[in-house]
Amino acid sequence: MEFSGGVVANSTDPQMQVRTEHLIWNIKEEKLIGDRPIQIDRYKNNKISDRGKGNSAEVNLKTKIATVKQNAQLDLLDPPLQIASNSMIWNMNTETVTTNSPTRMFQRAENVTVTANQGEMKIPQKTVYLTGKVNAVGQRRQSLKSNTLTWYLDNKLVEAQGNVTYRQVDPPLNFAGETAVGNLQTENIVVKGGSSSGRVVTEIIPQERANRQQ
Numbered sequence: 001m002e003f004s005g006g007v008v009a010n011s012t013d014p015q016m017q018v019r020t021e022h023l024i025w026n027i028k029e030e031k032l033i034g035d036r037p038i039q040i041d042r043y044k045n046n047k048i049s050d051r052g053k054g055n056s057a058e059v060n061l062k063t064k065i066a067t068v069k070q071n072a073q074l075d076l077l078d079p080p081l082q083i084a085s086n087s088m089i090w091n092m093n094t095e096t097v098t099t100n101s102p103t104r105m106f107q108r109a110e111n112v113t114v115t116a117n118q119g120e121m122k123i124p125q126k127t128v129y130l131t132g133k134v135n136a137v138g139q140r141r142q143s144l145k146s147n148t149l150t151w152y153l154d155n156k157l158v159e160a161q162g163n164v165t166y167r168q169v170d171p172p173l174n175f176a177g178e179t180a181v182g183n184l185q186t187e188n189i190v191v192k193g194g195s196s197s198g199r200v201v202t203e204i205i206p207q208e209r210a211n212r213q214q
Contacts (some may be wrong), residue, residue, distance in 0.1 A: 002023070002024050003023045013061075014042065015170060016041060017040070018034070019038070019041075023116045030060065032057075032058070032059040034168070035056050038068075040055060040068070042053040049185070050074060051074070052074045052090055053074075054069055054071055056068075056070055057069065063091075063150075064093040067089050067090075071084075071086070072085050072087060074097055076123060079126045079153040081107055081121070083097055083099065083119070084105040084106075085101050086101045086104065087101050088103075097125065098121075099119050103118055103164075105119065105128060109182075111138065111140050112136060112184055112185060114128070114130060114134070114135065115134070117131060117133050118131065126154040127151070127153065128153065130148065131148045133145075136151075136160075136184055138184045138185050138187070140168070142167065144164070145165045146160035158182065158184050159180070160180040161179050162178065166191055175189070178192070179192045
């Protein structure tokens, strides 16, 4: 079945609403296919819990998996987090979101933005796993770069591994090591060295130089 113009589709399992201008309902395969800008509202106890949107999407009603593509964005209410990527797989059954293309995650309450090559969000555990060119930036322009990062949204902790560099602007400090753990927002980060040298490289930038850099 094909629907056009102000389409609104409601599903009870998973509990969600789909809004778009053009929708194909493949009844045999139990799929909803949208090739225009589309919005998917996910409900829990009759209240919106998550809202996804993109330029196109496919929702498998049997597996409860939505694949959102092109300018895909997902806004979660609990924990409050915005996930943006060119393509994401949103599993409503396991409550996980996976992106295999460059992704950006923004946590408004802490004002922390994390970018990476790919990421996975486990909504019930309030935990994010990021891999490849991870860059986490806080409110005061403090940044943590690494190969991988685990972000525990509940207790505001980050755990970084591989080629870690931590930089803060005020007071100006640079750390380089193999692992880091701490709270990015409060700038309470512990950087540890690798197994080869075991050393952490610390750079304390003199005030004159810091002023010139700004």
